[in-house]
Amino acid sequence: MRFKTRQQWHRLWFGFVLCLLTIARCTTANQQQKDASANQAIFPKGEKGSPEYFTGNAWNYGLVPADSAYTTLVGNVYFEPGARSNWHTHPAGQILIITAGIGYHQIEGQPVETIRKGDVVKCPPKVRHWHGASPNSGLHQLYIVPNTEQGIVEWLEPVSDAVYYKQ
Ligand code: MN
Numbered sequence: 001m002r003f004k005t006r007q008q009w010h011r012l013w014f015g016f017v018l019c020l021l022t023i024a025r026c027t028t029a030n031q032q033q034k035d036a037s038a039n040q041a042i043f044p045k046g047e048k049g050s051p052e053y054f055t056g057n058a059w060n061y062g063l064v065p066a067d068s069a070y071t072t073l074v075g076n077v078y079f080e081p082g083a084r085s086n087w088h089t090h091p092a093g094q095i096l097i098i099t100a101g102i103g104y105h106q107i108e109g110q111p112v113e114t115i116r117k118g119d120v121v122k123c124p125p126k127v128r129h130w131h132g133a134s135p136n137s138g139l140h141q142l143y144i145v146p147n148t149e150q151g152i153v154e155w156l157e158p159v160s161d162a163v164y165y166k167q
Contacts, residue, residue, distance in 0.1 A: 055086070060077050091125060
């Protein structure tokens, strides 16, 4: 195909640039759609959780340190889509309050529960469990760990894809 005039060249380039811009816009929109919960964050992201204890990207932001007056630890975790904690136990249990997004929680031996904004989840003392985001939505959870004089968390092995994607 030959272009006879400068105008035809210009038209071709304009079309090409427009095409690129459209692709860029769609890609950005998809990324945002992937985790709409990211915009609903109440607290700063905080620090990235160690890959030793988390699969994918999880962010921890401490809110109340466990001192001798409170012996209660409060903080926020933001799990990006697909991210989850390792299996773990809390010597004195844990309470989760979900503030945005969609995620999963599982106590060993029980089915995986879907958890959403507004849900309150209790993890009983010394029970193996994990929690995290769903594959397509992030999860923002406030965690409350009481009686920290008994300990906070005991980390175990990662949650395999087979377990994570089972539901
Ligand atoms: Mn827990």
